[in-house]
Amino acid sequence: LFHVLLVRVAVLLARSLHLRLPPPNLPPPRLPPAAMKLAGAAPLTLLLLAATPGAALQLGNRLPGRAIRSTVPLAVAPATDDERRALDSRLFSLNVAIVDTVKGLIDIAYKSNPYARFYVLETVARVPYFAYLSVMHLKETFGARDIGLSERMRVHYAEADNELHHLLIMESLGGNSSLVDRTIAQTMAFGYYWYVVLVYSLSEPAAYHLSELIEDHAYKTYDNFLTEYADDLKKQPVPQIARKYYQEDDPFLFDLMYTSKPPTWADGKRPTLETLYDVFVCIRDDEKGHWGTLCNLVQSGSIISASGKDPEATLPIELSDDGQVLPWVADATSAAEQANALVDKTEKPTARK
Known part of the structure; x- marks a missing residue:
């Protein structure tokens, strides 16, 4: 697929420069310096296209894709309106x-x-x-x-x-x-x-x-x-x-x-x-x-x-490996109680109410 795309880019580049592709048995004409630079940058361009989301870079004349929302980080414990996240x-x-x-x-x-x-x-x-x-x-x-x-x-x-x-x-x-x-x-x-x-x-x-x-x-x-x-x-x-x-x-x-x-x-x-x-x-x-x-x-x-x-x-x-609040702090009603439960976990395995 990469080689096919590269060939298509070369053909489009040649057409844009009004150059005729030579017969197979003739040496290719020498492209202008600007065209050589563009051709050399083609692999890098294709790599960027493959590495970026389709919603960000659209090929051809299609309409832009729908905007995406960032995912919520899992490094923070779930919060309600009445408590601070820890x-x-x-x-x-x-x-x-x-x-x-x-x-x-x-x-x-x-x-x-x-x-x-x-x-x-x-x-x-x-x-x-x-x-x-x-x-x-x-x-x-x-x-x-x-x-x-x-x-x-x-x-x-x-x-x-x-x-x-x-x-x-x-x-x-x-x-x-x-x-x-x-x-x-x-x-x-x-x-x-x-x-x-x-x-x-x-x-x-x-x-x-x-x-x-x-x-x-x-x-x-x-x-x-x-x-x-x-x-x-x-x-x-x-x-x-x-x-x-x-x-x-x-x-x-x-x-x-x-x-x-x-x-x-x-x-x-x-x-x-x-x-x-x-x-x-x-x-x-x-x-x-x-x-x-x-x-x-x-x-x-x-x-x-x-x-x-x-x-x-x-x-x-303290969170488990899958991002869930561990049992001894899961029932705490505020961030302060969660922190206290974390400190006391060795003495009291259940969260303070």
């Missing part, structure tokens, strides 16, 4: 181990250089949102039309833009002055991008939970930094890039990123920047906003929680 304990533990390991290494390497540490963290922190967008764009190309997909894409773009400006602020403070630091950060970001693409393609909640842990770590890191260096930060001026982003730029993307305004903003207006301390308060609050959105995406699959409650950290739950 993540499979195996994925939960893996994500925690990854974040704790990387966090520990960065803390050790940059203990005495906070701006360089923040530069590395922000370089890596903006990667997941771009990875999400890459996968979602690809799914759209292949015909996916999930409810809320466009909304998530807009919010993720706004989050990536926010993390970019955090990075620009750290660069303005000299966080990227070392070639070694830049190399480490960019290498980590490159590898992390492809890891997130793979995980997000297999399980969106697992990928969102990994970022949830990272944003929680970022919030605590900035909060501790504000507490430790408050007096010094209040003596330093506001970087121009920070003032431009938080007070002068069009607030569309910035407002889109926040599902609820931070309590540090007076009357829900733009943040007030007087010193470098205020800038880091804004950055810290941004990380908390990212964390809340990611919690909602893990637990309810949407940007905003359906229950209207404040975000809470995702909890682990």
Whole structure:
């Protein structure tokens, strides 16, 4: 079949170039360079056609196929409107181990250089949102039309833009002055991008939970930094890039990123920047906003929680190999009870009512 298709492509190509096919006993005419390139790309084109869904790439002049919906990931326990979904304990533990390991290494390497540490963290922190967008764009190309997909894409773009400006602020403070630091950060970001693409393609909640842990770590890191260096930060001026982003730029993307305004903003207006301390308060609050959105995406699959409650950290739950909730947590009425049942399973094999 492959050879037949290849011959047909060659014939159509020759006709399009107004060339006559030679008799079998004569050598073929030499095609122009452009035609040679097209002919050489034919096997790759056919391979792509065979590897992609028919709903995404249509042959000939047929009408586009019906859009397909993405399947629901099995890595998350079933949820009702009144309870939060919990993540499979195996994925939960893996994500925690990854974040704790990387966090520990960065803390050790940059203990005495906070701006360089923040530069590395922000370089890596903006990667997941771009990875999400890459996968979602690809799914759209292949015909996916999930409810809320466009909304998530807009919010993720706004989050990536926010993390970019955090990075620009750290660069303005000299966080990227070392070639070694830049190399480490960019290498980590490159590898992390492809890891997130793979995980997000297999399980969106697992990928969102990994970022949830990272944003929680970022919030605590900035909060501790504000507490430790408050007096010094209040003596330093506001970087121009920070003032431009938080007070002068069009607030569309910035407002889109926040599902609820931070309590540090007076009357829900733009943040007030007087010193470098205020800038880091804004950055810290941004990380908390990212964390809340990611919690909602893990637990309810949407940007905003359906229950209207404040975000809470995702909890682990133990599933069997076929994705079913194990007996000792199957009857729990909430994610909190499921987590408690998981902890107590060795002492009490049945779930608490």
